[in-house]
Amino acid sequence: MRKILVVGAGKSTSYLIDYFLEKAELEKLHLTIGDINPNGISSAIGNHSACTVLQLDVFQDEARRKIIANNDIVVSMLPARMHMKVAEDCIAFAKHLVTASYVSKEIKTLDGQAKEKGLVFMNEIGLDPGIDHMSAMQVIDRIREKGGKMILFESFTGGLVAPESDTNLWNYKFTWNPRNVVLAGQGGAAKFIQEGTYKYIPYHKLFRRTEFFEIEGYGRFEGYANRDSLNYREAYGLEDVLTLYRGTMRRVGFSRAWDIFVQLGMTDDSYMIENSEGMSYREFTNSFLPYSSTDSVELKLRHYLKMAQDDIKWLKLQELNLFDANKTIPIKNGTPAQLLQFILEDSWSLNEEDKDMIVMYHKFGYELNGKQHQIDANTVVKGESRTHTAMAKTVGLPVAIATLAILNKKITSPGVQIPIKKEVYDPILEELKDYGITFKEYDVPYLGYNPESVYDK
Numbered sequence: 001m002r003k004i005l006v007v008g009a010g011k012s013t014s015y016l017i018d019y020f021l022e023k024a025e026l027e028k029l030h031l032t033i034g035d036i037n038p039n040g041i042s043s044a045i046g047n048h049s050a051c052t053v054l055q056l057d058v059f060q061d062e063a064r065r066k067i068i069a070n071n072d073i074v075v076s077m078l079p080a081r082m083h084m085k086v087a088e089d090c091i092a093f094a095k096h097l098v099t100a101s102y103v104s105k106e107i108k109t110l111d112g113q114a115k116e117k118g119l120v121f122m123n124e125i126g127l128d129p130g131i132d133h134m135s136a137m138q139v140i141d142r143i144r145e146k147g148g149k150m151i152l153f154e155s156f157t158g159g160l161v162a163p164e165s166d167t168n169l170w171n172y173k174f175t176w177n178p179r180n181v182v183l184a185g186q187g188g189a190a191k192f193i194q195e196g197t198y199k200y201i202p203y204h205k206l207f208r209r210t211e212f213f214e215i216e217g218y219g220r221f222e223g224y225a226n227r228d229s230l231n232y233r234e235a236y237g238l239e240d241v242l243t244l245y246r247g248t249m250r251r252v253g254f255s256r257a258w259d260i261f262v263q264l265g266m267t268d269d270s271y272m273i274e275n276s277e278g279m280s281y282r283e284f285t286n287s288f289l290p291y292s293s294t295d296s297v298e299l300k301l302r303h304y305l306k307m308a309q310d311d312i313k314w315l316k317l318q319e320l321n322l323f324d325a326n327k328t329i330p331i332k333n334g335t336p337a338q339l340l341q342f343i344l345e346d347s348w349s350l351n352e353e354d355k356d357m358i359v360m361y362h363k364f365g366y367e368l369n370g371k372q373h374q375i376d377a378n379t380v381v382k383g384e385s386r387t388h389t390a391m392a393k394t395v396g397l398p399v400a401i402a403t404l405a406i407l408n409k410k411i412t413s414p415g416v417q418i419p420i421k422k423e424v425y426d427p428i429l430e431e432l433k434d435y436g437i438t439f440k441e442y443d444v445p446y447l448g449y450n451p452e453s454v455y456d457k
Contacts, residue, residue, distance in 0.1 A: 001028050001029070001030050002027070002028055002029050002030070002072050002073075002407050003029075003030050003032065003070065003071040003072045003073075004020055004029055004030070004031050004032070004071065004072065004073055004074075004075065004403060004407070005032045005033075005034065005067060005068060005071035005073070005074045005075065006020075006031065006032070006033045006034070006075045006077060007034050007035075007056065007058065007074060007075065007076045007077065007078055007086055008034075008035060008076065008077035008078040009033050009035040009038075009040070009041050009077070010077060011176075011387075011389070011391070011392060012077060012100070012126070012176075012391065012392045012395040012396055013077050013392065013396055014387050014388050014389075014392045014396065015388065015392050015393045015396040015397050015400070015435075016075070016077070016392075016395075016396030016397070016399055016400045017031070017033065017045060017051075017396075019396070019397060019400035019401070020050075020400060020403075020404075021045070021048050021050055021051060023404065024048075024050035024051075025050070027404065027407075027408075029050060029404075030050055030051075030052070031048075031050060031051045031052070032051075032052045032053075032054065032067065032070075032071060033045070033051065033052070033053045033054070034054055034055070034056030034067055035053075035055070035056060036055070036056065036057055036058075037055075038053050038054060038055045038056075041053050054067075058078060058082055058085055058086065059085070061085075064085065064086070064089060065089050065092070065093070068086065068089040068090065068093055068095060069089075069093040069095075071095065072095065072096070072407065073095060073096040073097070073098065073403055073406060073407055074086060074089075074090055074095050074096070074097050074098070075097075075098045075099070075399060075400075075403055076097065076098070076099045076101075077099075077100065077399075079101075080099075080101035080102060080104060083099055083101060083104070083107060084104070084106045084107065087106075087107055087110055087121065088110070090119065090121070091110055091113050091114065091117065091119070094117050094119060095119070096119055096120045096121070096122075096406050096407075097119070097120075097121045097122070098120075098122045098123075098125060098399055098402055098403045098406065099122070099123050099124075099125070099399075100123075100124070100125055100126030100127075100129075100130060100395050100398075100399050101123060101124070101126075102123070102124060102129060103123045103124060103416060103418060107121070107123065107416055108416055110416055111415050111416040114414055114415050114416055115414045115415040117414070118414045119414055119415075120406045120411055120412070120413070120414055120415075120417070121415065121416040121417065122402050122406065122411070122417060122418075122419065122424075123416065123417065123418055124418040124419065125398050125399050125402045125418070125419050125428075126394070126395035126396075126398060126399060127157065127159075127358065127360075127391070127394040127395045127398075128157035128360070129418065130394075130395070130398050130399075130419065131360065131379075131394055131398055131429075131432070131437070132155055132157055132246075132360060132362075133232075133418055133419050133420050133425070134398075134419050134420075134424070134425035134428060134429050135360070135362065135377065135379070135425075135429065135439055136153070136155060136236065136362055136364075137236065137420045137422075137425055138425055138426065138429060139362065139364055139375060139377060139441070140153070140236060140237070140238075140364065141422065143364065143366045143368075143375075144237075146368065147368060147369075148366040148367065148368040148373070149240075149366060149367045149368070150237075150238055150240075150241050150364070150365070150366050151241055151242050151243070151365045151366055151367055151372070152241060152242060152243040152244075152363065152364065152365030152366075152374075152448065153236070153238055153241055153243070153244050153245075153362070153363070153364060153365070154211075154243070154244075154245045154246070154247075154361075154362065154363040155245075155246045155247075155360075155361070155362050155363075156211075156213070156221075156223040156246070156247045156248065156249040156359075156360070156361045157248065157249060157358070157359070157360045157361075158221065158223075158248060158249025158250055158358070158359045158360075159175040159176045159356065159357075159358055159390075159391050160172065160175070160249070160250070160251065160356065160357045160358070160359060161173040161175070161350075161354065161355075161356055161357060162354075162355040162356060162357040162382050162383065162390075163218070163357070164355065165350075165351075165353070165354040165355050165356075168319060168347065168348070169312065169315055169316045169319050170251075170253075170254055170257065170316055170319070170348070171250075171251035171253070171254065172250065172251065172254055172348060173348045173349065173350050173354065173356070174344070174345065174348045174349055174350065175350065175356035175357075175383075175389055175390070175391045176391050178341050178344065178345055178348075179337075179341055181344075182267055182269075182337050182340055182341045182344070183267065183269060183337060184248065185203050185206045185207070185224070185227065186203055186267070186269070187227060188203075188227055188228075189201055189202045189203070189227075190206055190224075190225035190226060190227050190228070190229070191227075191228055191229060191230055192225055192229035192230065192243075192244060192245045192246070193229070193230065193241070193242070193243060193244050193245075194242075194243050194245065195242050195243055195448065196242045196243075201225055203262070204262060204263070206224055206225065206262075207224055207255040207256065207258050207259035207262060208255070208256070208259055209224065209225070210222040210223060210224050210255050211223045211245075211247070212252065213361060215359060215361065215378050215380065216378075216440070217380075218359065218380055220251075220252050221249050221250065221251060221252065221359065221361075222249070222250055222251070222252045222253075222254065222255055223247040223248060223249045223250070223361075224247055224248055224250070224255050225245065225246070225247045226246045226247050226248060229244050229245050229246040229247075230244060232246075235418065235420055236420065243365070243448070249359055249360075249361065253312065253313075256313060257312075257313045257316045257317075260305060260313060260317065261340060263305075264288040264289075264304075265288055265336060266288060266336050266337070266339075266340045267336065267337050267340060268335065268336045268337060269335045269336070269337035269338070270335070271335060271336075272333045272334065272335055273287065273333070273334060273335070273336060273339065274333055276329055276331055276332065276333060276334040276339055277329070277330060277331060277332040277333070277334075278328055278329070278330070279328065279329050279339070280324065280325050280326065280327060280328050280329075281321055281322055281323070281324045281325075281327045281328075281329070281343055282297055282322070282323050282324055282325040283325075284322075284329060284339055284340075284343070285297055285301065285322045285323060286300075288336075289301060289304060290304075297323055298323055301317070302314065319347065320343060320344065320346075320347050321343070321346070321347065322343065327343075327346070329342055329343070330342075350386045350389075351386070352385075352386055353386075354386060355382055355383045355384065355385070355389075355390075356382070356383040356389045356390045356391055357380065357381065357382050357383065357390055358379075358380070358381040358390040358391060358393075358394050359378070359379075359380050360378060360379050360439075361376070361377070361378045362375075362376070362377045362378070363375075363376055363377075364376075364377070365446055365448065372446040373443070373446055374443070374444050374445065374446040374447060375441055375442065375443060375444070376441070376442045376444050377439045377440065377441045377442070378439065378440055379437060379438060379439045379440070381393060381394055381436065381437055393435065393437070394437060397432060397435055397437070398419075398428055398432065401427075401428050401431050401432070402419065402424070402428060405424075405427065405428070410423075410427065411423060411424055
């Protein structure tokens with residue numbers, strides 16, 4: 001019996017757990033799920049003969065080490081900041097490790113020890129990062145194999161609401177960690193390279209500079225830049241590429257409306273609002289506006305933003321109940337970002353019948369035999385329910401498939417790594433097709449950097 005430990009059973013683990021339990025008998029697996037709140041795990045999972053559910057606090061060193069030592073491979077679905085304790089134990093007890101998170105500087109320091117012990121520490125094997133790496137490298141390697149030279153790469157991913165569940169003016173609902181959405185783009189300027197020129201977008205301008213693109217059958221989308229598009233230039237072998245841009249995808253109009261929160265200061269997470277507990281939504285909004293003995297909160301905000309009463313952005317703000325004097329915030333000494341998150345969750349949480357949608361889009365520009373070519377590729381994945389979401393599917397399934405491949409010695413290269421090698425991405429992408437995660441590719445005329453880019457119009 002091979003033993004798999006999953007640490008953390010949050011929203012992204014539904015398909016992951018299902019995959020292991022469906023394979024348990026054939027692959028001789030026993031799954032242990034350790035979570036700080038095991039009561040939140042369904043009885044159907046807990047009562048499965050191939051599964052053990054237990055309470056686990058990763059900050060309790062003795063309990064954590066004991067359970068890790070008793071398993072063959074560890075899947076950490078914890079927040080990224082908590083991986084290191086698990087990773088150090090995996091080194092100590094010679095256990096393979098799989099995470100969906102970005103490789104941290106701390107995890108990188110374990111590369112030598114992992115290689116010495118022949119351990120696979122696979123990271124960034126979820127959606128974005130994860131499926132984006134694998135699908136991009138598969139096309140890039142194919143272009144190179146036929147003699148092509150990459151000159152452009154763009155990639156965008158969005159966790160969105162499915163069209164049939166799109167019921168608000170923002171065309172958006174939370175399908176992932178709401179805090180990450182509220183804090184998106186903070187922590188430094190976004191940087192990328194465009195036609196050989198380095199470009200930087202500071203946070204206060206980030207949501208004013210967007211690109212537009214069409215996804216067949218799903219309409220028009222916009223994308224804003226990720227914080228560091230150049231982070232994977234070396235890993236992808238794109239050191240000489242003229243344009244490299246990675247971003248986040250939303251429906252058209254979202255970014256311009258979101259920029260209002262940025263300009264007001266509502267997304268700031270650096271200080272506390274001392275009187276936040278019991279504050280009404282209206283009082284929260286008013287706290288970012290100048291004092292006036294005569295003007296209403298609505299009038300002050302429209303004046304501050306130079307916004308007409310029939311502006312769609314104004315209607316979007318009204319839809320969030322930002323001027324409601326009866327709705328209150330229960331958070332004590334919260335930051336502006338925390339209070340905004342609470343208000344948004346009130347409007348943007350998925351309802352029981354809602355479905356989410358993942359959209360990923362790549363653009364590849366290359367030269368071959370003296371001519372320039374372009375390939376556009378995209379995938380759209382819809383969720384089944386509020387628990388079995390497209391986000392959980394596209395994050396959890398690659399993690400699960402990679403975990404089993406490591407156990408079965410199909411992935412053997414040791415060390416701290418991401419899924420950019422052919423031995424990793426080819427079989428995982430092939431198996432993902434069985435679950436409806438496939439990419440459509442289109443050969444289109446080479447256009448270079450998106451001519452429809454918007455720069456502070």
